[in-house]
Amino acid sequence: PQLEAGSALSFTSASGTYVTFGDPAKLDLGLFTIETWFKRTGVGTPNTTGSDGFTSALPLVTHGSPESEGGTVDANWMLVINDASDVIGVDFEDMATGANHPLSGVTPIVDNTWYHAAATFDGTTMRLYLNGKLESSLVTGALPRSDTTQQAALGTMITTTGTPNGYFQGVLDEPRVWNRALLQTEIIANINHQVTSGSGLVARWGLNEGTGTAVGDSIATAVNSTITGSNFAWVPGAPFDLTLTPDAPTLIAPANAATNVAVSTPLTVHVSDPRDSNL
Secondary structure (H helix, E strand, O other), X not given: OOOOOOEEEEEOOOOOOEEXXXXXXXXXXXXXXXXXXXXXXXXXXXXXXXXOOOOOEEEEEEEXXXXXXXXXXXXXXXXXXXXXXXXEEEEOEEOOOOOEOXXXXXXXXXXXXXXXXXXXXXXXXXXXXXXXXXXXXXXXXXXXXXXXXXXXXXXXXXXXXOOEEOEOOEEEEEEEEEOOOOOHHHHHHHOOOOOOOOOOEEEXXXXXXXXXXXXXXXXXXXXXXXXXXOOEEEEEOOOOOOOOXXXXXXXXXXXXXXXXXXXXXXXXXXXXXXXXXXX
16 A cells, blocks of 8 residues: 655654554564664764674664673664664674674765665575665574564664663654565565555554654554653655666676777676666
């Protein structure tokens, strides 16, 4: 369904305001896709994701927080901005040792600009996408802490006991959580739409309330909440207007500035299209 008109939730201060959903079973995930539209508007309050995770992260959509190492107090998944490098990031702590597995993107995040971020894990490889394009990937060699007792949240990371760590300053819209790793083509197919159903979609907060403090989940069994703190505003939603064009051709042969190349040598390039449409 395409429900593009709507609102979004703006965290207007560098600290103190967030949304927590507790620890519902449907968000305890061994495989996942976490995605959201976001627009950073200020410095926020960064925090580490763990002793061997990101040293400075701004939380976007999370299920976990730095806490004690090992056991069910470890983080299941955390989609963040790696504040040290100004790029998107994803991290989890693993079932075996509690070690972090941070993965950073490569494209700098510019303030007051809308982006779509997505992080996937298929049981082996974690991948990060920005505006539908693959930023980076990591073979983790471990599984995320899917039995965590930590809390899920928007705009912060929350411990088992409910303590928030770090705050995002900016706007979130259309956070979605899936219990499987979406393909890049699936991410692109949904990127410019609000999505209320789909195979593996376990939570979706459309943030279309536009008033009050309630935040509703449109996927059964719904995980609803209220906004904690007063530094927020309801603002116009994400534009859902990304133009996804084929990647620029890359040269294969002959090499740029090559000499002594025969006149009849063919020019060979590689072309690709993230939408998998005809070229």
